[in-house]
Amino acid sequence: MSITFDFTNMMADAIGDTHGIKRSEIDALQERVKAIDRELKNRRKDGTLPFFDLPYQDIKDIIKAADEIKDGFENFVLIGIGGSSLGPKALHAALNSPFYNQLTKKKRKGCPKIYFLENIDPDGLTALLDAIDIKKTIFNVITKSGTTAETMANLLIVRERLNAELGKREARRHLIATTDPKKGTLRRLVEKEGYKSLEVPEKIGGRFSVLTAVGLLPAAVAGIDIKGLLEGAAYMDSLTRSDNIWENPAYMKAGLEYIAATAKGRNITVMMSYADALSVIGEWFCQLWAESLGKRMTIDGKVVNAGQTPVRAIGTNDQHSQIQLYMEGPFDKTVTFICVEKFQNDVLLPRISEDGDALSYLGGHTINELIHAEGFATELALTKEGRPNCRITLSEISPFTIGALLYMFEVQTAFAGGLYNIDPFDQPGVEEGKRMTYAMMGMPGYEEKKKEIQEMVKRERLTIPPQGRE
Numbered sequence: 025m026s027i028t029f030d031f032t033n034m035m036a037d038a039i040g041d042t043h044g045i046k047r048s049e050i051d052a053l054q055e056r057v058k059a060i061d062r063e064l065k066n067r068r069k070d071g072t073l074p075f076f077d078l079p080y081q082d083i084k085d086i087i088k089a090a091d092e093i094k095d096g097f098e099n100f101v102l103i104g105i106g107g108s109s110l111g112p113k114a115l116h117a118a119l120n121s122p123f124y125n126q127l128t129k130k131k132r133k134g135c136p137k138i139y140f141l142e143n144i145d146p147d148g149l150t151a152l153l154d155a156i157d158i159k160k161t162i163f164n165v166i167t168k169s170g171t172t173a174e175t176m177a178n179l180l181i182v183r184e185r186l187n188a189e190l191g192k193r194e195a196r197r198h199l200i201a202t203t204d205p206k207k208g209t210l211r212r213l214v215e216k217e218g219y220k221s222l223e224v225p226e227k228i229g230g231r232f233s234v235l236t237a238v239g240l241l242p243a244a245v246a247g248i249d250i251k252g253l254l255e256g257a258a259y260m261d262s263l264t265r266s267d268n269i270w271e272n273p274a275y276m277k278a279g280l281e282y283i284a285a286t287a288k289g290r291n292i293t294v295m296m297s298y299a300d301a302l303s304v305i306g307e308w309f310c311q312l313w314a315e316s317l318g319k320r321m322t323i324d325g326k327v328v329n330a331g332q333t334p335v336r337a338i339g340t341n342d343q344h345s346q347i348q349l350y351m352e353g354p355f356d357k358t359v360t361f362i363c364v365e366k367f368q369n370d371v372l373l374p375r376i377s378e379d380g381d382a383l384s385y386l387g388g389h390t391i392n393e394l395i396h397a398e399g400f401a402t403e404l405a406l407t408k409e410g411r412p413n414c415r416i417t418l419s420e421i422s423p424f425t426i427g428a429l430l431y432m433f434e435v436q437t438a439f440a441g442g443l444y445n446i447d448p449f450d451q452p453g454v455e456e457g458k459r460m461t462y463a464m465m466g467m468p469g470y471e472e473k474k475k476e477i478q479e480m481v482k483r484e485r486l487t488i489p490p491q492g493r494e
């Protein structure tokens with residue numbers, strides 16, 4: 025099982041000096057690379073960046089909790105948002121059938137159906153509660169802070185429904201929390217009402233939490249080999265320890281994106297996966313890259329407004345949607361292809377004629393060959409146009425390669441934070457939105473914020489008069 029990172033087409037040799045990166049530009053980073061590497065390793069040692077050591081954690085409690093859930097319930101609903109949902113969702117999409125819930129229980133290896141309750145859309149929530157039998161359902165409420173309004177609102181509704189339908193005592197069995205070991209409203213509720221719970225280690229924030237109980241419990245409940253995930257992450261850990269950028273794939277990927285963004289105006293980075301299963305990993309990566317690097321201030325207090333906008337695309341679908349823009353639009357993007365060498369299935373295209381008609385060129389090939397050819401063709405076409413692109417290839421999609429890939433992106437992001445000289449682990453922009461929500465909803469202690477909002481909301485507005493039937 026392997027992962028390769030090919031960055032030939034990011035380089036000046038492939039796409040020319042105007043758009044490509046020179047080896048000397050990468051070499052020029054080397055002193056900073058060593059300093060950032062030292063800092064990350066020190067923080068790993070002093071325990072302030074525990075996400076690095078997640079591949080080696082004890083998962084006994086998670087497996088035990090997952091086994092109990094598999095034995096006792098037909099449905100598993102994850103309540104969470106942002107990092108508390110995208111990681112588990114990405115694992116499920118990558119490693120289970122896209123039609124998992126429609127499979128028979130036997131084909132699901134006896135595992136429950138899996139649902140994600142993320143948004144606070146009243147119709148979405150009602151539709152989900154209408155579709156499942158809550159007497160056969162366990163809800164895993166996940167929030168690191170234990171306070172996020174969306175998650176707590178969904179929890180309140182579900183909890184009340186459970187209490188009403190099952191009685192308080194039985195209802196307790198239908199909720200399991202994953203949250204901070206000590207802090208937050210959810211932890212208080214767990215202590216007060218006696219819900220089962222798992223911990224998100226104190227110094228791990230949402231978007232770096234996929235390899236904690238946040239991602240591992242739902243994955244194990246859905247039959248994913250979580251040991252394999254951690255083995256893959258450990259393998260990537262061994263590959264990303266070098267302080268030489270030329271030997272460290274995560275540092276190299278971060279370095280190339282950093283040079284592309286800051287020296288060549290590539291403010292957008294597209295992650296284009298040539299496998300449906302990897303599409304949600306694209307979403308997860310978008311959150312990781314955007315929320316970690318999109319920062320107003322450096323760590324020493326200078327305004328930088330740093331960050332590169334991540335975009336998710338899917339091959340081949342987006343060849344028929346986005347590629348025209350990537351090929352001929354502004355020179356403001358890098359494209360990263362995520363490819364899979366060997367899919368689980370080989371699908372042969374039937375020959376319907378022998379005589380060179382319009383479809384005969386497809387007959388006898390496989391769909392696998394076609395998707396590889398289309399990915400490669402897109403890569404070559406972008407290169408011809410001087411558009412920087414690179415490729416990460418997974419030998420196959422397995423818990424091992426997915427664990428390795430996610431870990432690589434986390435190290436890449438942590439390291440990129442060092443290059444931008446910003447803190448990749450905070451999210452002041454997200455927090456302000458949360459505070460404003462608390463103020464508008466009347467949370468005690470946010471009275472001043474409420475006044476600030478009232479002064480802000482003077483709008484320029486065009487009203488479109490209502491028409492038609494009531």
Ligand code: PA5
Nearest residue numbers: 106107108167168169172230231
């Ligand atoms: O990465 C982050 O920290 C955020 O995206 C959070 O995951 C998100 O805001 C949800 O927070 P919480 O897990 O505290 O509910």
